[in-house]
Ligand SMILES: Nc1ncnc2c1ncn2[C@@H]1O[C@H](COP(=O)(O)OP(=O)(O)O)[C@@H](O)[C@H]1O
């Protein structure tokens with residue numbers, strides 16, 4: 001009798017990537033996802049649609065660390081928020097087209113990630129989470145104190161949305177969505193490339209068995225640091241677009257609750273899947289938006305409850321569970337088709 | 343960097359190597375010398391400190407005191423990846439694999455370990471499979487080729503042990519440390535593994551821990567017996583086997599011999 005790698009293996013709660021590499025299914029998913037991204041602002045208020053896609057990239061960027069490297073960062077608000085501020089400041093003071101400002105913000109997030117990552121990746125497990133949280137709190141404190149630059153508690157107001165003088169994009173959030181979407185999709189593509197690269201394979205081996213990876217000669221800390229910086233950069237892209245989308249940067253973007261929210265989205269959707277981040281962000285933003293527009297005030301209570309329920313009922317998150325079921329079914333079919341080699 | 347000395351060249355030399363765990367001396371003032379090109383067996387009852395010694399030699403543990411020289415270079419206190427990059431590969435006593443990857447992916451990872459290809463986050467993972475012939479040759483050597491694309495979670499215990507060996511081999515090491523490579527294997531697998539180790543030992547130095555005396559007897563040029571963290575005896579297999587102290591030390595462990 002064959003055991004199943006899918007049901008037995010995941011100590012990490014992450015499914016084997018090797019099972020069920022079905023290319024056709026991948027392309028269909030991609031087509032569905034892209035179509036959804038393209039029609040989203042027809043069905044959802046465009047600024048909210050933009051938030052969904054930005055948050056999706058945020059969750060995906062976090063997942064590079066959480067799902068693929070096995071590092072729980074609880075300080076990603078530092079990169080999201082600082083990029084939002086830097087993007088806002090560049091846009092305000094230099095009047096450059098917004099994509100340039102966003103890239104500036106992302107670069108800043110990456111630069112910030114170098115020392116923070118350097119000091120964090122030497123820790124693992126809960127200690128890594130604590131160190132990242134502590135650093136993010138420092139960044140929050142700087143944002144709060146340096147109010148000449150950041151507007152302190154009032155936030156950074158009146159961030160312009162320049163786009164080569166194209167009026168429609170600059171004034172209409174529907175068109176802005178389509179102008180900003182390529183940046184976020186590019187970020188998602190980059191995340192996909194990273195996790196499906198030789199580098200990504202090393203990250204997964206570090207996640208699965210760090211001592212073994214070391215014994216093979218892998219300089220684990222270097223890999224973790226690079227993953228950290230890349231994750232911060234993609235987070236920065238998302239945070240920058242978010243800032244331009246709102247024309248405003250609130251101090252909340254640096255707050256620890258933002259770090260918690262993105263962890264929640266990633267876990268809700270399912271870590272180590274990339275698509276999980278998209279699903280998690282979609283659900284979390286839609287739920288928050290629905291509750292807010294119905295005048296409900298206990299948003300955190302409801303999202304928190306949903307989160308706990310999902311984690312209890314679906315250990316692998318929503319997308320992770322769907323994927324897992326699919327893999328098990330596929331494996332059964334393969335097993336039935338031919339006698340398994342033992 | 344060839345420090346040629348009058349006597350045979352030395353692959354590993356430890357001086358007064360000691361590891362203390364909360365007052366317990368797991369490795370106690372060990373002076374070990376492994377000649378280059380030899381197969382050197384490390385035997386001793388359970389808890390003698392063999393695995394701890396391996397962990398010290400490969401940087402997984404930092405010695406409490408003493409020094410470690412590998413190919414005449416001081417590696418004391420260096421992290422595992424640095425030691426690995428000096429051509430030292432180890433297998434793990436407790437099978438230690440990446441549960442979600444296939445055998446093929448394991449070997450691909452091992453082949454890439456000493457290069458800088460692993461940093462290429464902008465390339466496709468297909469790059470890893472470029473040296474297909476070499477990957478398949480390594481899997482063939484340990485008899486795993488037909489199982490190459492199974493996640494290792496599905497492999498039998500003996501097959502996992504074999505994969506461990508192929509990972510060590512993939513590193514093309516100058517020095518191999520094998521921690522109980524035949525533990526839990528059936529008799530045919532043991533024979534095959536002995537042949538495999540004999541073959542791969544050519545031109546390399548091997549330090550081998552094994553409880554199976556047939557394995558030790560047929561492979562080892564020299565044997566060091568450890569007991570309670572100390573070296574009890576050392577010499578050629580036949581000499582050590584008949585040493586009275588060794589026989590006494592092993593009496594309680596007769597089932598392993
Ligand atoms: N990390 C550790 N912490 C505390 N004690 C340890 C540790 N590793 C090994 N030991 C102890 O050191 C002794 C030697 O263990 P080990 O080197 O595994 O022996 P062997 O491999 O010869 O069977 C044992 O008594 C074991 O309990």
Ligand SMILES: [Mg+2]
Nearest residue numbers: 392393394435
């Ligand atoms: Mg041992």
